[in-house]
Amino acid sequence: MSFGLTAKTRNAVLLVAILSPCLCVTGQERAQDRRKFLDPATPVSDDPRRIPVKPGPRGPDRVLVLRGGRIFDGTGKAAREGTLVIERNKILKILPPASTDWPKNAEVVEVTAKTILPGLIDLHTHLTYPLTEGDVQHAPSEAEATLRAVEKLRYFLESGVTSVRDVGSQGDVTFRLKEWVRDNRLAGPRVFPAGQFITGEGGHSTENTPDEWIKWMGATRIATGPDDWRLAVREQFHKGADVIKLGSHFSVEEVKAAVQEAHELGLKVTVDAETFYIQRAVEAGVDTIEHPLPRTDETIQLMAKKGVAADPTLIPYQIIFDEWGGYFGSTSRRFTFSNEANMGMLGRLKRAGVKCGVGTDLILHWYRYLPGPYIRELKNFVAAGWSVPEALVAATKTNSEILDMDDRLGTLEPDKLADVLVADGRPDENLEDLAKVDLVIRDGYIVVQGGKVAIAKHTPAPPPKKPEP
Numbered sequence: 001m002s003f004g005l006t007a008k009t010r011n012a013v014l015l016v017a018i019l020s021p022c023l024c025v026t027g028q029e030r031a032q033d034r035r036k037f038l039d040p041a042t043p044v045s046d047d048p049r050r051i052p053v054k055p056g057p058r059g060p061d062r063v064l065v066l067r068g069g070r071i072f073d074g075t076g077k078a079a080r081e082g083t084l085v086i087e088r089n090k091i092l093k094i095l096p097p098a099s100t101d102w103p104k105n106a107e108v109v110e111v112t113a114k115t116i117l118p119g120l121i122d123l124h125t126h127l128t129y130p131l132t133e134g135d136v137q138h139a140p141s142e143a144e145a146t147l148r149a150v151e152k153l154r155y156f157l158e159s160g161v162t163s164v165r166d167v168g169s170q171g172d173v174t175f176r177l178k179e180w181v182r183d184n185r186l187a188g189p190r191v192f193p194a195g196q197f198i199t200g201e202g203g204h205s206t207e208n209t210p211d212e213w214i215k216w217m218g219a220t221r222i223a224t225g226p227d228d229w230r231l232a233v234r235e236q237f238h239k240g241a242d243v244i245k246l247g248s249h250f251s252v253e254e255v256k257a258a259v260q261e262a263h264e265l266g267l268k269v270t271v272d273a274e275t276f277y278i279q280r281a282v283e284a285g286v287d288t289i290e291h292p293l294p295r296t297d298e299t300i301q302l303m304a305k306k307g308v309a310a311d312p313t314l315i316p317y318q319i320i321f322d323e324w325g326g327y328f329g330s331t332s333r334r335f336t337f338s339n340e341a342n343m344g345m346l347g348r349l350k351r352a353g354v355k356c357g358v359g360t361d362l363i364l365h366w367y368r369y370l371p372g373p374y375i376r377e378l379k380n381f382v383a384a385g386w387s388v389p390e391a392l393v394a395a396t397k398t399n400s401e402i403l404d405m406d407d408r409l410g411t412l413e414p415d416k417l418a419d420v421l422v423a424d425g426r427p428d429e430n431l432e433d434l435a436k437v438d439l440v441i442r443d444g445y446i447v448v449q450g451g452k453v454a455i456a457k458h459t460p461a462p463p464p465k466k467p468e469p
């Protein structure tokens with residue numbers, strides 16, 4: 001189904017597409033693989049998607065061995081006894097339990113009775129969003145927004161989450177946090193920011209919020225008309241976005257313009273909308289749809305056919321239903337929905353073969369419930385037909401695919417980046433064991449030890465040498 005385009009216009013567009021090879025190049029249907037543009041080692045290129053990345057630290061100068069535990073590598077294989085060897089910020093090898101094939105000066109950590117997993121990924125967060133009413137007066141301050149975000153990063157780390165995708169935050173905060181984490185100046189998971197949440201007037205993220213508030217908060221960018229939607233995408237690209245987040249209340253032309261612009265810049269697009277907006281977005285070629293919101297079977301089939309992934313995030317709605325007794329009064333959620341319908345949606349997505357990732361969308365004070373909501377979201381997957389190991393694969397490998405980072409994150413395999421979670425017990429058999437986080441390693445650095453955030457003592461910099469007299 002197509003909205004707003006008459007058959008005549010459609011045919012005209014088709015004719016132009018056939019006749020114009022140029023349109024086929026610039027009007028790409030999907031974001032091209034931008035991974036090769038992210039690596040500092042990539043040679044200089046004149047491709048506009050190439051973003052020169054300053055090389056960060058390559059992990060601590062040592063070999064780290066995790067010995068005596070079980071390894072759930074995230075590839076889909078069953079957990080097995082083994083030893084994980086990390087060199088600097090990469091996984092060097094996985095050894096059978098009897099082997100001691102590592103350098104003598106390696107740091108060896110015994111992880112007996114524990115399970116080693118890839119670090120978890122959360123696909124849906126808003127690091128700068130304000131917390132409770134008491135916090136609201138400070139909400140517009142970017143300093144406060146940064147501090148809120150830093151606090152949240154700690155909760156994620158302590159929950160074994162080593163990467164978060166931020167799909168709408170204030171100002172430059174998430175872009176700066178991304179750099180500070182990358183440079184190991186701040187304890188946190190990797191941050192993949194979208195920048196501002198781009199939405200139409202009255203669309204999701206504007207409802208129940210006075211206009212001046214939207215301006216103060218700075219996390220939402222209201223766009224009007226295809227050119228402005230394009231401009232809003234470019235603004236996020238300019239700041240360094242890793243993904244583009246669209247809301248709702250867009251015309252066919254607006255969403256098409258935004259998606260085309262993002263894809264030309266090498267950025268994937270995710271959409272937070274419902275019903276016919278999802279249909280429009282899927283037709284326009286978006287990459288991911290957030291939430292379990294209503295959509296038709298036709299839309300679900302089209303998602304499966306076009307390889308559009310889902311980030312179902314049932315958990316925020318479950319918290320809303322539990323704490324508020326229902327969801328009311330939103331211009332962009334103008335329908336009735338229930339936990340049963342949301343669970344049904346997750347099952348329908350699975351049965352249709354839509355790739356599903358894991359995100360929590362913990363706003364307000366809810367992130368303080370971590371790791372509970374993350375574990376509960378995985379249990380939702382299990383209730384909808386995933387096995388426990390499959391749910392963990394969704395949280396790691398599938399999420400890394402949705403981030404376009406599966407060549408370096410998401411599984412424990414040689415040469416991947418060392419983002420690792422060690423938990424007591426067997427989370428691949430009992431998800432509750434995921435709450436027993438013992439050790440977390442991000443980019444080769446131990447960032448959680450004994451369940452607490454660990455910050456290494458800094459190496460004092462030598463004072464400048466006195467000039468020779």
Ligand SMILES: [Zn+2]
Nearest residue numbers: 124126167361
């Ligand atoms: Zn959200």
